[in-house]
Amino acid sequence: MTRTARFLGHVAAWLGPAGLFACLVFAAPALAGGTEPGPDVVQAVNRLTYGPTPGLLDKAAAMGAAAFIDAQLAPEPQPEPPELERALAALPTLHKDTVRLFREYGPPAEEGRAEGPEAMRRTFDRADAVALEAAKARLLRAVASPNQLAELMVAFWCEHLGLGPKKGLSHLWIGSYEREAIRPHALGNFFDLLAATAMHPAMLMAQDNWKNVVVREAGKPAKDSIDATYAAVLLNRQTLGPGGPQKPADVQALARILTGWRVGAARADSDTGGFYFDAERHDPSDKTLLGQRIKGTGFGEGAAALRLLVEHPATAKNISRKLAVYFLTDDPPPALVARLADTFQKTGGDIRQTLRALFTSPEFQDDKYRGGRVKSPLRQVASALRALGAFPADAAGLVGTLAALGQPLPGDAAEGALAPAAQWAKAEALPRRVSLAGDLAAGRIAGFPAPTADPAALARTLGPTLSPAVRQAAERGGVAVILASPDFVRY
Amino acid sequence: MRRRDALRVLAGLGALSLMPGAALAKKADRKGDAKSEAKAGGREPVKPSWREGKQLVVVLLQGGPDGLSMAAPTADPLYAVLRPTTALTAEAGTDLGNGFRLHPALTLLAPLYARKQLAVIPACAMPGQGATHAAALADFAAGAPAAQRKGKAGAAGWLGRLALALGGERSQMVVASQSEAYDGAPHYAMLAPGRGESLPGLPVEDQTLFDAAGKLYGQAGGSLAKAFAAGREARQEQLAKLLEESRRAAAGAVPAPHFAEFGPRLGKELARRRDAALGFVAVGGFDTHSGQGAAKGYLADRLRDLGQGLAGMLAGLGPAAADTVVVALGEFGRTARENAFGGTDNGLGGVMLVLGGPVAGGRVVGPWPGLAGHRLAGGRDIAAATDWREAVAAIAVSHLGLPEKRIPDIFPGLGPGQMLGGLVG
Numbered sequence: 013m014t015r016t017a018r019f020l021g022h023v024a025a026w027l028g029p030a031g032l033f034a035c036l037v038f039a040a041p042a043l044a045g046g047t048e049p050g051p052d053v054v055q056a057v058n059r060l061t062y063g064p065t066p067g068l069l070d071k072a073a074a075m076g077a078a079a080f081i082d083a084q085l086a087p088e089p090q091p092e093p094p095e096l097e098r099a100l101a102a103l104p105t106l107h108k109d110t111v112r113l114f115r116e117y118g119p120p121a122e123e124g125r126a127e128g129p130e131a132m133r134r135t136f137d138r139a140d141a142v143a144l145e146a147a148k149a150r151l152l153r154a155v156a157s158p159n160q161l162a163e164l165m166v167a168f169w170c171e172h173l174g175l176g177p178k179k180g181l182s183h184l185w186i187g188s189y190e191r192e193a194i195r196p197h198a199l200g201n202f203f204d205l206l207a208a209t210a211m212h213p214a215m216l217m218a219q220d221n222w223k224n225v226v227v228r229e230a231g232k233p234a235k236d237s238i239d240a241t242y243a244a245v246l247l248n249r250q251t252l253g254p255g256g257p258q259k260p261a262d263v264q265a266l267a268r269i270l271t272g273w274r275v276g277a278a279r280a281d282s283d284t285g286g287f288y289f290d291a292e293r294h295d296p297s298d299k300t301l302l303g304q305r306i307k308g309t310g311f312g313e314g315a316a317a318l319r320l321l322v323e324h325p326a327t328a329k330n331i332s333r334k335l336a337v338y339f340l341t342d343d344p345p346p347a348l349v350a351r352l353a354d355t356f357q358k359t360g361g362d363i364r365q366t367l368r369a370l371f372t373s374p375e376f377q378d379d380k381y382r383g384g385r386v387k388s389p390l391r392q393v394a395s396a397l398r399a400l401g402a403f404p405a406d407a408a409g410l411v412g413t414l415a416a417l418g419q420p421l422p423g424d425a426a427e428g429a430l431a432p433a434a435q436w437a438k439a440e441a442l443p444r445r446v447s448l449a450g451d452l453a454a455g456r457i458a459g460f461p462a463p464t465a466d467p468a469a470l471a472r473t474l475g476p477t478l479s480p481a482v483r484q485a486a487e488r489g490g491v492a493v494i495l496a497s498p499d500f501v502r503y
Numbered sequence: 504m505r506r507r508d509a510l511r512v513l514a515g516l517g518a519l520s521l522m523p524g525a526a527l528a529k530k531a532d533r534k535g536d537a538k539s540e541a542k543a544g545g546r547e548p549v550k551p552s553w554r555e556g557k558q559l560v561v562v563l564l565q566g567g568p569d570g571l572s573m574a575a576p577t578a579d580p581l582y583a584v585l586r587p588t589t590a591l592t593a594e595a596g597t598d599l600g601n602g603f604r605l606h607p608a609l610t611l612l613a614p615l616y617a618r619k620q621l622a623v624i625p626a627c628a629m630p631g632q633g634a635t636h637a638a639a640l641a642d643f644a645a646g647a648p649a650a651q652r653k654g655k656a657g658a659a660g661w662l663g664r665l666a667l668a669l670g671g672e673r674s675q676m677v678v679a680s681q682s683e684a685y686d687g688a689p690h691y692a693m694l695a696p697g698r699g700e701s702l703p704g705l706p707v708e709d710q711t712l713f714d715a716a717g718k719l720y721g722q723a724g725g726s727l728a729k730a731f732a733a734g735r736e737a738r739q740e741q742l743a744k745l746l747e748e749s750r751r752a753a754a755g756a757v758p759a760p761h762f763a764e765f766g767p768r769l770g771k772e773l774a775r776r777r778d779a780a781l782g783f784v785a786v787g788g789f790d791t792h793s794g795q796g797a798a799k800g801y802l803a804d805r806l807r808d809l810g811q812g813l814a815g816m817l818a819g820l821g822p823a824a825a826d827t828v829v830v831a832l833g834e835f836g837r838t839a840r841e842n843a844f845g846g847t848d849n850g851l852g853g854v855m856l857v858l859g860g861p862v863a864g865g866r867v868v869g870p871w872p873g874l875a876g877h878r879l880a881g882g883r884d885i886a887a888a889t890d891w892r893e894a895v896a897a898i899a900v901s902h903l904g905l906p907e908k909r910i911p912d913i914f915p916g917l918g919p920g921q922m923l924g925g926l927v928g
Contacts, residue, residue, distance in 0.1 A: 409583045409588070412840075416843065437726070440738070457588055458586065501727075
């Protein structure tokens with residue numbers, strides 16, 4: 013096999029069924045003497061993916077930036093490469109739903125209480141092992157999934173609609189929360205997404221809504237046990253956002269609306285996934301939320317309230333701004349945010365359309381937003397593996413590396429925080445990227461042997477994002493220099 | 504034999520047995536201390552309980568070796584997460600059972616494990632002990648954490664108290680390093696380890712790569728260049744501090760590379776000195792704050808030294824190994840998570856090795872608390888699941904002949920009979 017053929021074969025393997033097409037589009041410009049991917053293509057690839065894989069920039073250049081963006085926004089996901097499928101299949105808890113996870117890994121029905129704290133710790137041990145598989149899957153998909161934008165959005169929503177620090181057994185469901193509540197709607201409709209998270213046992217446990225109840229006696233409310241934790245998070249963070257129109261009374265009203273939203277065994281066909289609406293623990297009175305009358309209709313109130321929140325302009329602005337921060341810049345221009353919010357509202361919270369408005373905006377291709385961001389640790393690791401065209405045998409070491417770099421994945425010890433990029437440019441963070449580069453290049457990280465890519469191949473993959481100075485330094489210092497360079501740390 | 508007789512004579516006179524060149528000029532007036540100490544314990548001096556010929560040798564692994572490398576819990580899914588660059592693979596070394604693997608550099612000890620003459624105690628530490636080298640060494644020597652040390656009893660070392668409890672005024676001991684652990688002992692012979700290979704410095708991260716990156720950041724300019732320069736300087740300062748700490752942590756101990764050749768000599772001396780119930784040596788080089796490595800690397804080299812030294816010591820003991828128990832442990836263990844320099848920092852739980860003919864070995868002894876965040880001490884260290892003092896108490900009682908009720912005299916804080924059962928046969 014010639015070197016080129018091997019390289020093309022490698023690209024084909026990476027792109028799965030789309031590989032042949034990729035090889036053709038890759039080969040065409042190469043034969044024609046090569047066309048440098050333009051800055052718009054580089055921007056689209058850098059921002060809509062975790063970074064270029066071998067041949068990806070050329071493929072995107074052949075398609076054009078607009079078509080590349082369209083492809084990432086396409087509703088039909090591309091099939092995952094066999095390597096990724098195999099790696100995910102080796103993580104057995106990934107294929108279990110919330111109820112099953114609880115039955116198999118939750119506290120034993122009887123024994124739990126009798127044995128006290130040690131039995132509880134054993135349950136947490138099992139939950140940790142399950143959560144770790146979710147963290148590994150997240151990383152593996154970030155590296156190898158062809159549906160890169162969807163993966164970026166899963167990470168985005170898992171943070172925005174995050175479960176917070178470990179609480180009770182909620183982390184047993186970190187993975188099933190992502191699979192059942194986030195993934196199906198990551199590019200879909202925000203109302204569906206919000207409703208799915210509101211009804212997920214992981215959220216009900218993590219934000220304490222399971223104990224947000226009104227106790228009734230003889231049909232009449234007898235004792236309030238209102239817990240407004242979730243209502244406050246829902247208003248102040250997930251929907252209207254900080255600085256929204258909400259008053260403390262709205263938090264209380266929303267909490268009352270959500271009374272009786274609990275976790276329970278599946279009792280009826282409608283109570284799937286561990287959610288249970290306990291009408292006996294619900295406050296039946298009428299409520300006023302953001303000046304709107306919500307009639308006491310039981311479970312339906314919650315849907316009405318969520319609809320009201322999703323349609324509120326403050327929510328549109330909150331979500332739009334956060335998306336612009338995530339994909340473009342820490343300080344997005346207000347005009348852009350206003351246009352995105354407009355799309356969000358007009359489309360009834362259509363995430364895909366809002367993103368399309370962002371990616372096709374003139375601001376998205378504004379020179380001043382190109383190449384200025386410092387990668388998050390997740391992006392640093394994922395982009396390095398992608399650029400090297402390498403796939404880890406076991407992701408555990410890399411998951412640990414992310415925690416060491418200050419961004420643990422959910423499922424690792426702590427909830428990962430999606431901080432603005434500026435945090436990653438801090439003095440202490442940068443040298444660690446250099447040692448990471450050295451570790452990756454030398455194959456020192458558990459489960460990730462030394463990559464075979466040479467500096468020239470890596471430079472080809474990264475195309476115009478690398479300056480001549482870095483290319484030159486890499487001739488002597490090898491791939492580690494490229495991975496450690498400011499050109500690679502920025503995107 | 505003549506020398507041994509001479510030593511006995513000296514011992515009988517209350518003087519110290521001395522090895523040329525390593526004179527430990529302890530004064531004869533220690534006797535007085537010893538007596539008052541025995542009284543301070545609230546007991547009449549009891550008649551010697553030592554089973555003649557039985558020996559316990561304590562090898563202090565100074566600096567605190569990494570238990571997760573010595574006996575690696577490779578079956579724990581969190582192991583590689585906590586140790587991205589310092590974890591052993593599930594195929595490395597020798598299977599110890601229970602999900603643990605013996606570090607490949609300790610391969611010379613594997614046959615002992617197979618012969619059931621080596622027991623491995625993971626998550627071993629003294630609960631409540633100090634977190635710095637100095638504090639932990641003081642706690643180790645006293646056999647009690649600072650909070651539990653009271654009065655005169657606290658002034659002596661636990662080996663000193665054990666010597667008195669076993670053999671009274673006639674008690675003999677062979678030591679090869681200085682330590683407060685045998686303060687209060689009536690007699691000891693110092694075996695000078697002599698000069699040998701010294702301890703190499705810890706490896707540091709690839710400076711060529713850092714220089715190349717630094718140049719590129721400099722050229723890039725702007726705030727990123729400034730941040731990088733500041734970050735690198737801070738990192739180098741931090742690293743320098745850690746390297747200095749590691750260097751100090753080995754002070755006074757036999758450097759591990761030298762222990763590899765000294766071990767057999769120590770073993771032979773211990774075989775000759777069957778009048779000594781106790782032996783002590785400190786081995787330095789385990790404070791791996793940087794560039795620890797995994798199956799290969801700095802720690803692997805030190806563990807190979809240790810394995811050679813211990814195996815050589817047992818070989819040197821010859822038939823006497825059947826009457827000797829050797830314990831090897833650090834003043835503490837290391838953090839569960841590796842640090843930013845590919846090393847590990849000072850932690851709590853470590854691994855204790857128990858070797859020798861009388862050991863009921865070939866197994867991992869004691870509970871394993873696990874690596875989950877809620878299992879770690881302070882969220883960062885391996886918890887102290889087994890108190891090393893209980894293991895030593897078991898050896899002192901079952902092997903050396905110490906009455907169970909005297910355990911609290913040796914280890915303040917432990918109750919009479921509080922010991923790790925079944926450790927020695």
